[in-house]
Amino acid sequence: MAAYREQVKTRRASRAAEMAADLVADLVAVVASQPDMILEDAVCLRLGTLLGEEEQTPVDDRLGPHDLADAMVAAAVAAVETTTGEADAWRAPWRVLTAVAGILPYPHSEVAVDAIARLRDTAGGRVLPAAPPGPVATGTVLWSRDRYGSRFAVAAPITTVDQQVRWYLWDIDACGHQAFTVHSGFYPTPDAALSAWQAGVGQIAAADTELAQVDDPWLLAELLPAEEGLLRSGGESVEQFAEYHRSKRLGEAVKQAVRPQGTRPGGGLNAATAAVEFAGWLRGRDADRQELPEDMDELVTELADSWCINGIDAVFATCSPHRVALCVLHIRGYYIEEFADQLVALLPEWTRWLAARNATPPELADRCVPYAEGKPHSQVEVDDIGPDYLARVTE
Incomplete structure (x- = not known):
């Protein structure tokens, strides 16, 4: 069994490296000349498509988001290294590398930062720019709860270098064995984010809901997604895979901006x-x-x-x-x-x-x-593993 696990690990690593190299080459050729915002979105969308396709492969060969994360960093670094001696050829793969670094959450973000630092130290006479600072939450983070109290909208104004402010929405369902982000993505305004969340929750549960400033940073920290590696529940859709890494990276930025102060108030029901x-x-x-x-x-x-x-x-x-x-x-x-x-x-x-x-x-x-009284829920699918906790249920 130990030998077989090593074979599986090696096979997955090889597939991840090959897939990441192809993806990086495609990004360099097709979208690396686009603005940073479009490039970052393209990285997310293409990762989502690949990971969605992986869900159809045998379990022992299947790559998860964590497998492709570090492989993408390594492939982008390799793409920069192969341009040694060429005047500006490094710029396109470098932009892909920094785009990948900007969407990965901890601990993958640390792998990316270290890789960029090593690359700059061995640049062979080229002056590579410093890694751009990661995304930050600028302005007031807002949230709302549905009328039942177990479904949350979190909306935050996010900026990165040379990009306009965009509002990122997390649609979080706290009904399952953990808080699950069932939808996330960028919207042009907080009102647009709220409307999208209300449509997902449904008219009955979301009636008269409004966004307001976060007043419980402890609860916010418990709700926002974090990288789980092999422990993730699984079952993501292509759309959820597309935002899998970025939703967690931006969640880190929000938690950095909205830090709990003092002692958490008690008195709630347990x-x-x-x-x-x-x-x-x-x-x-x-x-x-x-x-x-x-x-x-x-x-x-x-x-x-x-x-x-x-x-x-x-x-x-x-x-x-x-x-x-x-x-x-x-x-x-x-x-x-x-x-x-x-x-x-x-x-x-x-x-x-x-x-x-x-x-x-x-x-x-x-x-x-x-x-x-036992009536099955029409929007809760159950398979051999268990319920689909990532379903975006309309209450």
Whole structure:
């Protein structure tokens, strides 16, 4: 097995190097004379297409975003090196290299910075420019939440050297086992970004939402995507692959601009307090109407633990149809059938308790109940691996 893993690793590295070399050569020939903004967008789009095609290859040969990241840096460096002695031939591959460096998140960005530094040290008499500074968030970072409270829009004004300000949008769904960016990309204005997010969320959940200044930098840091390497959940679309690296790099810029200050305020709902509150609510509401299970405290504790497995306490109390449907799938996939049935049987009351606690409008709360009673969610596809957490669900 160890020998086979090494063979797989070697084969993937070889494929990544070949694919990256072809992509860099194509970029140099076709778009390296274009403005930086167009070149950077082209890098993202072509990476997205390649990675989307890779999803159709056998698992042992399949390249992930992390495989191509460092291979792209190496291929761009090699393209610059092969121009030794030619007057200005280095400029096109150099621009591709700096474009790649500008979209890669940590730790790949460090690989790119180190590679550029080595290249400048061994330039053979040529004076190569310093690597341009990375993207920065300039101005006020804005966000919004849908009416259920578990879907977020984050919009930030982003600038890089010699480029105009563009607004980058993250559409973040916090219903799954972590916060997932289900859509991201540049928009010309914050209003355009908000409109795109509202269309993705749906009219019911996004009604009357507005962008406002971020007021919880701790939650923002938990929501924004970060590089996960081999641990990524997988299942990205071509569009999501296109922004896979850049969304994380720009997320780093936003977290740099909106840093938490002082101590994070406490007092939010978590699994422990929710179990106590819900059990008390059940006893106070249903004691005279039905016999509660003898092991109710155990059931309630397990249900509370299963409700927010992403560990983001700030979204613990939120309840949406999508989140309820995912919770049912998690429970049935994690517990033995009989115990899972008991937990799922409590979900309708759980959603009613959360609705009462949150003062959720009835037209929203009522939409959660069918999924708590076991109705499959039409927009949540499930395969052998599990639910599609990256689906852009319209609530």
